[in-house]
Amino acid sequence: MPPTANGNVTLRGRGAPKPPIHPVEYEKSIYQKGLQYERPPFSFHPEQWEPAAEQRMSADARGYVVGNAGTGETGRKNREAFKKWSILPKRLVTTKGLPDLSTKVLGQRFPFPICVAPVGVQCIFNPDGERASAAAAARDGVPYIMSTASSTSIEDVAKANGDGVRWFQLYWPSRENDDITISLLSRAKEAGFSALFVTLDTYILGWRPSDMDNGYNPFLRSDNIGVAAGFSDPVFRSRFKEKHGTEIEDDLHSAATEWTGTIFPGLSHGWDDIQFLKKHWDGPIILKGIQTVEDAKMCVEVGVDGIVVSNHGGRQVDGGVSSLGMLPRIVDAVGDKLDVFFDSGIRAGADIAKAMALGAKMCLIGRPYIYGLALGGEGGVSHVLKSLLGDFELTLHLAGIESASPEHLNRDVLIREDQL
Ligand SMILES: Cc1cc2nc3c(=O)[nH]c(=O)nc-3n(C[C@H](O)[C@H](O)[C@H](O)COP(=O)(O)O)c2cc1C
Numbered sequence: 001m002p003p004t005a006n007g008n009v010t011l012r013g014r015g016a017p018k019p020p021i022h023p024v025e026y027e028k029s030i031y032q033k034g035l036q037y038e039r040p041p042f043s044f045h046p047e048q049w050e051p052a053a054e055q056r057m058s059a060d061a062r063g064y065v066v067g068n069a070g071t072g073e074t075g076r077k078n079r080e081a082f083k084k085w086s087i088l089p090k091r092l093v094t095t096k097g098l099p100d101l102s103t104k105v106l107g108q109r110f111p112f113p114i115c116v117a118p119v120g121v122q123c124i125f126n127p128d129g130e131r132a133s134a135a136a137a138a139r140d141g142v143p144y145i146m147s148t149a150s151s152t153s154i155e156d157v158a159k160a161n162g163d164g165v166r167w168f169q170l171y172w173p174s175r176e177n178d179d180i181t182i183s184l185l186s187r188a189k190e191a192g193f194s195a196l197f198v199t200l201d202t203y204i205l206g207w208r209p210s211d212m213d214n215g216y217n218p219f220l221r222s223d224n225i226g227v228a229a230g231f232s233d234p235v236f237r238s239r240f241k242e243k244h245g246t247e248i249e250d251d252l253h254s255a256a257t258e259w260t261g262t263i264f265p266g267l268s269h270g271w272d273d274i275q276f277l278k279k280h281w282d283g284p285i286i287l288k289g290i291q292t293v294e295d296a297k298m299c300v301e302v303g304v305d306g307i308v309v310s311n312h313g314g315r316q317v318d319g320g321v322s323s324l325g326m327l328p329r330i331v332d333a334v335g336d337k338l339d340v341f342f343d344s345g346i347r348a349g350a351d352i353a354k355a356m357a358l359g360a361k362m363c364l365i366g367r368p369y370i371y372g373l374a375l376g377g378e379g380g381v382s383h384v385l386k387s388l389l390g391d392f393e394l395t396l397h398l399a400g401i402e403s404a405s406p407e408h409l410n411r412d413v414l415i416r417e418d419q420l
């Protein structure tokens with residue numbers, strides 16, 4: 001095995017992950033161990049993760065995670081968009097080692113171009129929920145984005161993530177609740193979250209037939225599993241007491257309803273409000289849910305550090321455009337002015353390669369790691385992350401692509417299938 005190309009990547013700042021193992025080592029160890037030793041908790045086939053996890057979940061959890069908005073058209077388009085592009089493998093490309101998978105975002109170099117997407121209420125899928133996924137991400141050298149809608153408190157997620165890199169995703173309360181927003185941001189900062197991802201596409205949940213068929217809202221379960229991040233907030237707690245005259249614990253249902261209404265306020269903020277976040281967050285700000293060139297240009301204008309080209313996995317606007325479809329235009333318009341992250345539809349290593357070739361600097365992994373969590377807790381999340389990275393690494397290596405940097409992984413390595 002050639003020496004690792006990225007073994008000596010250095011990371012600045014707090015929370016830099018330990019040098020991770022090279023993804024291909026995962027494959028090597030599996031072949032070497034064969035069937036004699038411990039096997040991964042479930043299949044390596046990325047397309048089997050969803051059906052396998054579905055079998056393990058309750059109908060409610062299944063509908064919630066697999067479900068999309070409306071007819072599911074945008075969810076399907078997200079996947080179809082990847083199939084329109086194909087990789088052009090090159091031959092007799094001599095290299096000194098395996099490809100360098102590192103990427104630079106937010107002024108820092110990271111060993112791998114993936115991070116864990118913010119996904120709410122993970123205790124639905126495994127009792128360890130966010131603790132398990134945050135621990136796996138840290139172990140595998142992948143940044144973890146914690147959702148405001150987590151079923152674990154900010155401080156407990158930070159603890160599980162240890163010296164990993166962690167970023168906080170904000171579901172942004174409306175401006176009359178600025179004190180709650182400030183409290184969430186200061187707790188996140190205090191707990192070592194170094195960047196702020198602000199989700200713009202979900203000020204109210206989309207039209208979700210599966211959840212409505214099941215009468216299911218993960219926040220409003222009788223066991224109150226979905227609300228830990230809010231119930232642990234001192235400002236939310238005192239606001240609730242002022243308003244209702246009781247402690248949260250004395251009226252859990254009202255408190256859960258109140259928390260849902262706080263982080264999904266029903267109306268959108270405006271571009272002017274971004275200045276408020278800049279004032280109260282000392283660190284990079286990334287706006288998540290961008291799908292148009294016009295909005296991407298506005299993000300440059302208001303002076304944020306990055307965007308996530310995302311349609312929330314097709315869960316918000318049914319009939320909306322595919323996220324990958326919009327990526328190249330958005331990159332052309334703003335790619336040299338801020339960092340472009342990408343999600344919605346990544347399911348395998350080749351998908352990461354295609355999104356990066358179209359200009360993304362880092363991809364957020366969404367549903368696949370939740371399937372890993374449902375199938376195998378922390379080990380399951382780790383298996384998914386390592387599998388995606390190993391698959392990505394060998395895809396680049398065997399296509400003669402020397403690194404994940406734009407110098408090597410760019411549009412020249414892709415061709416449109418419909419133009420052949
Ligand atoms: C069950 C579930 C819960 C999610 N919760 C959040 C959330 O709390 N905050 C957020 O910004 N995005 C959330 N998302 C969206 C993801 O961050 C990401 O954009 C999406 O999963 C990408 O699509 P994909 O999983 O189909 O690749 C959620 C997605 C799913 C599937």
Ligand SMILES: O=C(O)C(=O)c1ccccc1
Pocket residue numbers: 119120121149202205218219312315
């Ligand atoms: O389902 C989602 O997409 C989402 O963002 C969410 C997260 C937590 C609770 C409810 C919805």
